[in-house]
Amino acid sequence: MKAEVLTIGDELLRGEIVDSNKSFLSDRLLGLDIETRFHASVLDDPDDMKDAFLRAEGRSDVILVSGGLGPTRDDLTCEALAETFGREMLLDEASLETLRGFFRGLGREMAENNAKQAWFPAGSEILPNPIGTAPGCLLKEGNAWFFCMPGVPRELYKMMDEQVMPRLADRRGDGQVVRATLLRTFGIGESNLDEELADIAASGDVSLGFRTAFPDNYLRPLARAKTAEEAGRLLAQVSDAIRERLGPIVYAEGDETLPAVVARLLSEHGKSIAVAESCTGGLIAQELTELSSASSFFLGGVVAYTGASKVALLGISEGVIAEHGSVSEATARAMAEGVRERFGADFGLATTGVSGPDPVVDNGVERPVGLAYVALARESGTHCEEFQFPLDRPRHRQLTAHTAIDWVRRALLEVPIVGPSLLEKRGGGPPPAR
């Protein structure tokens, strides 16, 4: 099956927004082993749309259309599609009723122009939109299946996953059902992942996709079978095998981010955290407080950008900094312990390092760009490691922050606290602690 994605809207062609719907849709298609051969965008202009629809009909089996389903005069996708293929526009009473109900639910009267959203090309199948006013539709023109979906990303994602994907899986012709999932990993490089999972990736009815989203790597296992149950069982099997192989490197399945996992675990365990950041400069605090549950586990943080502030705010003895320097294991440990005590938190998390672009002369010694220390203090003691992350400033900060956040997850899960192996580690550091 050949696919193409067509997005519609003046705002796209004016460059006002970056169109991320296309990459989302192509990624999903790839999950079904369907190749996207073309991306195209056109204005809210019926003639341009018609050209695009005709061309798509001639060259593609699956056409995913997004945008132009709204209630305004500009929204012309359904009309243009009907005209292109000589279909009438018909009112779908059920959709109209759903629309009215949607507005009743909001305590508002439906505006007259919204009724337009209940009209579809004759012969099309309606794709419900439970979270918005624009239902989608599927129109089959011979081999070419046009799926029309809203442009609003949230609504598009849901319709793609719940309405479009199952229909495409059914259509695969081989009578096979496809099930896929997303496993999120932190702490291992893509080529290592690939090596580690080579045998799993190779088996017949299963395929394994990789995707880098720095500092994470995502795995997308996909299973094919004759029935949904069989495909589901196969997918569970391969997911389990991956999890067993990788252990705690897999931190979540689906959409949950690393900070969100840590937030959930902290809440579940009834534990609190405070952070002391030097090189990450507030990034850890920011990522944890971005979550709406933050006030239940996050007590606070200190961004100690100078030696003096480490002394004044974290109660680190001047001797430690004078002897070891601001960027040192001793200082990182003292920061983690100091912030834990100051805030009365269960976990004290600290970072210090050199994110660049220039090296730092610290206590008479030049500390190279890339150096990072992460320390985690808790009741049972403090764990600290030295890393060398040869990355640019933003990515150095990001990897250091996520290494630190990941340690809290590891501590709560009671698995070894180790840093990412995707990048060379400098020095020995203590052995992994439990």
Added chain:
Amino acid sequence: MKAEVLTIGDELLRGEIVDSNKSFLSDRLLGLDIETRFHASVLDDPDDMKDAFLRAEGRSDVILVSGGLGPTRDDLTCEALAETFGREMLLDEASLETLRGFFRGLGREMAENNAKQAWFPAGSEILPNPIGTAPGCLLKEGNAWFFCMPGVPRELYKMMDEQVMPRLADRRGDGQVVRATLLRTFGIGESNLDEELADIAASGDVSLGFRTAFPDNYLRPLARAKTAEEAGRLLAQVSDAIRERLGPIVYAEGDETLPAVVARLLSEHGKSIAVAESCTGGLIAQELTELSSASSFFLGGVVAYTGASKVALLGISEGVIAEHGSVSEATARAMAEGVRERFGADFGLATTGVSGPDPVVDNGVERPVGLAYVALARESGTHCEEFQFPLDRPRHRQLTAHTAIDWVRRALLEVPIVGPSLLEKRGGGPPPAR
């Protein structure tokens, strides 16, 4: 002139990356009053490219092509273009020499496959790439001008601005030269901007574009004239008129972000800053330390997410919090003054508020979602205001953080310290201070 943008690369069609080159290029074209009618992406497949080139030749005057200029076997843009229009491929000796020099500059020998990047369709004009190995080219097929540029965003941006834009301006046919710039504003809503500048936007040889990039709004004045000098003079005139009308609401011209402007001003004035964040949770610290100059002006910060931490780390008296609550003007003032003193900084900046999704019961009083206090302490005194920002959690945090950062800019420029007028302000607060 009708334009289209064509991006090339398997990674785009696999959904691995979100293609932001298209919106960048369309935005630039709009700056020249050239409408983009189509966006398209194809695989690294010569047949698909040829189809796309032929279709583009038939319907567009300007075709901006990005990608496929690299040294590998996959990079086929120039070959496919040559074949489509029956041109030979010719070696450009000057480009080959430049390429060799580029590698010599890196202290490396040029690999043989890089030589491929010096071959172009016969009759094309070379577009130099001073920051990468892939030169671009302009091939004119009758009315259709194909500009081939690299896919690497940094190289693409430079080539578009320095090589493509001037050639398009020259081609406009009306003998007119176009000059445009970008003015960045903070603190005023788009519709107010529009109203405020209605007369400026309306004049003949000048046009004014608006673009929202929350919490900022950008203005793109554009001037047309017979000569570059005249267009430049006209553009300076309109830019000056806008700046005079808006005053300090315009914070930068070009690419400088608000935190970067504040960082530059702090360095220029030899002043330092420390921050105390509650509702913004580290966002201000993070945005300031993201800049590589941070260590020259940023002393540190405290993220005080609990009342207790405000007392312990910022030295706020328990009485203030007991009497007024954590989310109050008195507490915001005490936070700003406390952090200024603790770090020995010239400026102490503080935020406290309710970013939601739930209201906070603080000291027996329910504080509504949206409430925010910003305070700036300096030698001459402390300025504090209360705001009500009816926004979701991420945007509430962002607007509060940028309001705070903007106040430091205003203080350094010695202009009135006022909050954003784009959103309703609750309560009176003190009159604007100088």
